[in-house]
Amino acid sequence: MNQMYGESLKQQLVPLPLTTSLMLVPLKMRKSNKKQDGAYGYVNFYGISEVDREKFKEKEAFIKLNDTYTQKLYQEYGSSVDRIKECIHAAQVFRLNTNITEMIYEESREAKHFSNIKFNDK
Structure with a gap:
């Protein structure tokens, strides 16, 4: 599944829509110890309510x-x-x-959720 969506988005780490209420987003959750160290974790897109910029560090952000x-x-x-x-x-x-027929009527569900997320670019 990751390969199918990765080809569509032209990258390797892509969101994984598993069900109508579970879409996993890869986000860097920790500092890498080595070059090939996997530092990404997956977060449910529908659970994200806010994204904040770290005030004094350009390379960090926070999600709520x-x-x-x-x-x-x-x-x-x-x-x-x-x-x-x-x-x-x-x-x-x-x-x-x-x-999955139940997903057809929810065509803009993700766009609606995205518009409800608070993005604080401090």
């Missing part, structure tokens, strides 16, 4: 999940926003490549 839990990210604010924005495209590709 379900308006309660805050997670530090080890990637730039703009990169974080771009990864989250990719969920809209990934959901469209997912709908085209599956026969």
Whole structure:
């Protein structure tokens, strides 16, 4: 599945739409110890409620999940926003490549959720 969406988005780390309520977004969750060290974790797109820029560090951002839990990210604010924005495209590709009829009526569900996320570019 990752390969199918990766080809569509022209990259390796892509959002993974697994069900109508679970789409996993790869975000850099920790500093890498080595060059090939996997530092990415997957977060449910529908749980993201806010994205904040770190005031004094360009390479860090924070996401808030379900308006309660805050997670530090080890990637730039703009990169974080771009990864989250990719969920809209990934959901469209997912709908085209599956026969899940319940997803057809939710065509703009991801766009609506994206517009509800608070982006604080401090």
